Amino acid sequence: MKNRIKVERAEKNISQAELADQIGVSRQTINSIETGRYVPSTILALKMARVFDKRVEEIFQLEETD
């Protein structure tokens, strides 16, 4: 699964730590999701979408391998 978290953060100009804060997870969790080390829960995906005011599908996209 691909994601556009880095881009969305850049547009909002917030750090991984700030995003983590707003969502209520650790900074490492954001970093790990952003770099594709693991797949977040649907709750986290919905919270991110809310922070960025985008649809979940705009932030996370399925790949063939999923």
Add this chain to the structure above:
Amino acid sequence: MKNRIKVERAEKNISQAELADQIGVSRQTINSIETGRYVPSTILALKMARVFDKRVEEIFQLEETD
């Protein structure tokens, strides 16, 4: 987190087993998510949205306690 899986299934007239098949998980996984026993991964949420041709947010909604 709330979900409308049961309703979406009813509209498409498919069983939990058929949905599980289309998404590639076990029937119990669908049942457990549908009855709120656990929160699915974002990959599963995206696949469900694709099956139902709806946005993730239309199928899964955050609650206060999330």
Add this chain to the structure above:
DNA sequence: TCTTTTTGTAAAGCTTACTTTACTTTTGGT
């Protein structure tokens, strides 16, 4: 009512999400 399909659960096991702590590397500003 009898039979089949669907749904609800449960337990055990494996895998992966997420945490905290901690350290290194990269980036940006002066």
Add this chain to the structure above:
DNA sequence: ACCAAAAGTAAAGTAAGCTTTACAAAAAGA
């Protein structure tokens, strides 16, 4: 070059997703 902030990563531990097997309850159809 120096300093501070941000990002990357790792290890160990806990929590939770998901699987398989299995069985009971409920719903649906004849």
